[in-house]
Amino acid sequence: MERLKKRSDYLIVTKAGQRFVTPAFILQVHHKTSENAARIGFTASRKVGSAVERNRAKRRLRALAHQFLTPLACQGTDYVLIARKEALTRAYALMAEDLQKALAPLIKRNKI
Secondary structure: OEEOOOHHHHHHHHHHOEEEEOOOEEEEEEEOOOOOOOEEEEEOOOOOOOHHHHHHHHHHHHHHHHHHHHHHOOOOEEEEEEEOHHHHOOOHHHHHHHHHHHHHHHHHOOOO
């Protein structure tokens, strides 16, 4: 999967995408009509904690995405994972369940 790098790309996903809220993160998904590769972005605000804590939260989200989201990613779709404070302390297995629950409606509609 390619990475989202520009702020404008993140804003497009935020405005036009679907949102799934879990205790540890927020998943935003934006389906485009183009056949470009799937892209993913990660972010954590200062509400999560210090720089060290934000980086740790993003590392945990990257691991989740690599394990669960990459095999299911659909071309032409942008994904953004936003870390929440709970991402630092929540068990990895619970975060994995949360991600699978967030992806379930998309899998049903074959829009992942």
